[in-house]
Amino acid sequence: xxxxxxxxxxxxxxxxxxxxxxxxxxxxxxxxxxxxxxxxxxxxxxxxxxxxxxxxxxxxxxxxxxxxx
Amino acid sequence: xxxxxxxxxxxxxxxxxxxxxxxxxxxxxxxxxxxxxxxxxxxxxxxxxxxxxxxxxxxxxxxxxxxxxxxxxxxxxxxxxxxxxxxxxxxxxxxxxxxxxxxxxxxxxxxxxxxxxxxxxxxxxxxxxxxxxxxxxxxxxxxxxxxxxxxxxxxxxxxxxxxxxxxxxxxxxxx
Numbered sequence: 001x002x003x004x005x006x007x008x009x010x011x012x013x014x015x016x017x018x019x020x021x022x023x024x025x026x027x028x029x030x031x032x033x034x035x036x037x038x039x040x041x042x043x044x045x046x047x048x049x050x051x052x053x054x055x056x057x058x059x060x061x062x063x064x065x066x067x068x069x
Numbered sequence: 070x071x072x073x074x075x076x077x078x079x080x081x082x083x084x085x086x087x088x089x090x091x092x093x094x095x096x097x098x099x100x101x102x103x104x105x106x107x108x109x110x111x112x113x114x115x116x117x118x119x120x121x122x123x124x125x126x127x128x129x130x131x132x133x134x135x136x137x138x139x140x141x142x143x144x145x146x147x148x149x150x151x152x153x154x155x156x157x158x159x160x161x162x163x164x165x166x167x168x169x170x171x172x173x174x175x176x177x178x179x180x181x182x183x184x185x186x187x188x189x190x191x192x193x194x195x196x197x198x199x200x201x202x203x204x205x206x207x208x209x210x211x212x213x214x215x216x217x218x219x220x221x222x223x224x225x226x227x228x229x230x231x232x233x234x235x236x237x238x239x240x241x242x243x244x
Binding site: 001002003004005013014015016017021024025027028031032035038039042043046 | 077080081084085107108109111112114115118161162164165166168169175
């Protein structure tokens with residue numbers, strides 16, 4: 001775009017980097033998948049650490065006693 | 070899309086911290102807002118993510134370096150992300166017309182950076198600093214040190230605890 005003095009009825013897309021939509025979609029999908037890999041990996045590590053630290057029967061029983069239903 | 074970008078990046082860099090994840094969504098929107106009328110949705114997504122990524126680390130850098138507390142992250146979310154949003158728009162929208170009328174410069178990084186300084190420093194920081202100095206001079210900026218240390222809700226919590234003890238004592242007297 002080099003001017004806004006246009007008839008919008010005759011104007012198509014106005015976003016920058018037109019023509020690179022496919023690349024942007026590929027980048028976005030790749031980041032979206034990567035995010036899920038990182039998220040699941042991080043969550044798995046966190047839960048494994050929780051179980052290692054507090055997963056004994058005594059700890060769980062104590063937690064149930066501390067927070068009665 | 071900018072909300073998504075902000076949420077996703079904030080979740081990763083804060084290791085799933087709920088406060089920063091939700092703040093990150095807001096920071097994403099704020100970062101993209103300077104050019105959101107022109108960005109492609111995926112550009113808004115990426116810019117939103119970049120904004121909170123920088124704002125998050127800037128927040129802790131300022132806190133550690135200058136010992137300035139930003140307890141709710143408002144300066145990071147609105148200030149840093151907002152400032153970055155204007156600067157980023159200067160690069161991404163470089164060459165776009167800034168006005169429908171003749172005689173106005175096209176959008177460019179230098180112009181947007183100067184605009185961001187005017188908006189955030191001259192119109193934001195300076196008036197707030199002057200007002201804060203006036204409040205400080207009048208002794209209205211901070212609560213007394215003892216109250217600050219014990220917490221503003223100390224009296225309320227103390228009274229609640231006292232009331233609970235009274236109820237407990239009254240109930241025991243009925244047994």
